Amino acid sequence: MRPQLFLVITAIVCAIGKPLSKAATRNKLLLISFDGFRWDYDQDVDTPNLDQLAADGVKAKYITPPMLTMTSPSHFTTITGRWVEDHEVVHNLMFDQKTNLKVPHKETLKRSEWWDNGALPLWITAQNQGLKTASFFYPGGGANYSGQAVNRALLQELGHPDDNETEWRENIDKVMSWFSDEDFDLVTLYYGEPDNVGHAKGPDHPDRKEIIRQIDRTIGYLREAIDRHNLTDSLNVIISSDHGMTTVKKQPQVDEIILNKYLNLIKLASFEILDYGGFGILTPKPGKEQEVFDALSNVPNITVYKKNEIPESFHLAKSERLPPIVIIADLGFNLNSRFIVYVNKGDHGFYNTEMDMKTIFRAFGPSFKKNYLSEPFDSIHIYPLMCKLLQIEPAPHNGSLSMTEDMLLTLVTPSSSPDPTTTGGSQEARLSVALLLALLLSMFTVL
Template sequence: PLNLIYLCISLYIIVNKQKYCSYSRNKLLLISFDGFRWDYDQDVDTPNLDQLALDGVKAKYITPPMLTMTSPSHFTTITGRWVEDHEVVHNMMFNSTTNLKVPHKQTLTRSEWWDNGVLPLWITAQNQGLKTASFHYPGGGANYSGQSVNRVLVEESNHPDDNETEWRQNIDQVMSWFSEEDFHLVTLYYGEPDNVGHAKGPDHPDRKKIIQQIDRTIGYLREAMSRHHLNDRLNVIITSDHGMTTVKKRPQVDEIIIRDYLNLLKLTSFEILDYGGFGIVTPRPGREQEVFDALSNAPNLTVYKKSQIPESFHLGKSERLPPIVIIADLGFNLNSRLIVYVNKGDHGFHNGEMDMKTIFRAFGPDFKSNFLSEPFDSIHIYPLMCELLQIDPAPHNGSLVVTKNLLLQSGGSQRTRLSLALLPLSMLLMFTVL
């Protein structure tokens, strides 16, 4: 009977769904180069990045979230959520009640800082049958409601970030995960050019040298993809978390010293003010207005009560952020009591500043070629990755509408055709006769 034949075909597809999906679904590699400002490739010879623009897609720039810091921004990319939703509100793990402050690298394995009810892409993909891995990517070393990423390598505190030989070894390792162990999603993080940007400034010749090293690494990546026969099966997204700007110092400017305007001991119970251009303060009970007024008299910064933070920042609903938030003008570091900050370049400033904008490149079987995209917010990378992986996204704040023009076509109808094409010939013939 006709209904019985239809039923047999349907059951066959259901039973073999995972097998057919693994054939039709392409893999995804997300690479982040920390602190890669949007224009860093414009004053350096970068033949491999230039070729990517011809072979794939390039955005003029992307806008990171407020905050323009490593952990908050990376977690926005991997969750598609604003910082006020995922609550990774600083590079440092802190507790404003106990005065706990944990340095950035030590925070990478502290699940209580990352696991706030928002699921990152690794976990969402794993829950839908995919294998995922995190190679030094912020947030990958945490557990989420008891779930961990299938494979994790966490960057150690004293890890050197600029070893080109190791960079290539990392790529070889990731390619073997894809080709030999059938991983579907891998996130790969590099700590440059952020380190050289901090230490020597964005205009230093050494920054240009590290961009050339990154460009060579991109060339090596493409060679490795070919060796592992992944060109037709692997999509690659290359992006970053924030830009970098030159720190303004004496004698050119008067640097900001908060104690000159605010009695920190008397009026505050907690603060992080010696961390670039972004500061947080918890006033003592009943002193919030006094703290706000005092800071409002300080030059080269803007102070906000958390309840009055502009909605466009997507920070005001955070439960973790203290009541007072300070954002320095571009290039001005916040110093609490003494000028101790030695960085010549920094970030953490307003994400509307062009120096905070960052890069987006992508190529692979699902991306258009020689396509230049208008700028977009990094929040929209998440739904794009879900579309590439053919998975249902977790709740997020991004929109595929923003990035769907980067793709050759939407995946839904193609997936059906690919699955049907893989049915045994006998079944297809039977279906045709009917």
């Protein structure tokens, strides 16, 4: 063999075993949640930055949250890829039927015993595979999972305002520095709006439209910050929500639901959470389950379920935490137990099949197609997409990558494949080199 040919072949063979620097790069991921952002909130407001995102990335027509359409259950489904009956975060309130304990929503965010039920969230799964993760106010991020904490977790203080636009921008700057200066791989960022405005004023109020404009300006600021930190080519961003919002029908237009008119709660129930929008749970006293069920079946504008008879599509019946009786109000009707204490003008917690409960999905970055409109899908499928983007092996989950992979611009290394930084480059690169080698051999054979 000629010396020149030997050197060429040797170089090609060595190249086959070396990773290509581009293939070896793992992109970062930012997941942002705007609480209570209904799927159509940007359709009656001028939102130039969200519109530009649709042109520069991916937009889903809408997303269906899990039953229950509430903040903590829905967020934990997104970050674990598990149905509510599997991850067992079954309410915004932490509760104990035996002791009548009820812990307010923001207090639960640091109570690991409420979140740690065996379903591993993405932060922990990623950390166990060598990645660095952070949670900025995201529900579940402040808990420990089998003693393991998120690398960095910030919790919002009680009473802290959710709508400070200056602070929103400061939070983005902080997150960008985590990516660019501290090399975090995954950050989840939570904003409490437009949920608060939707509850207080209703989804049709002008103040809701103004908070959407503020969110749009924040998206514009986010994109500027990504450019400033030189993350445009390495950071994927997913923007999501947990549930929608609907107008609550108040007196004198309709009769309020007061459950105690139909059954004596003091006599028949040992535990209840009923004054909480459109979703209620109740534990009858021993031997009283059928009596409670029959009485509630006569209440207008609600549907009552025995837990073991809940439709399979709800993915709630297998829960060990849920009490025996589950009540779901018709869209726009709120539950009251003994008397009217309810003040919200907008709410959620209703059936996830209702369009008012649907949410948004936007995504952009180096891994996503541009100007791609996705068909609707369930939020549970976001989890395997995030694992694909991070190139990690998912924990057990109920989602399917087939629901989202068409929105990806290029092949991301599958989570089940070895890391390209340690295994010698992509399959496509090795195939190309092999073809080149065969061509060279054939040329020199002719010569």
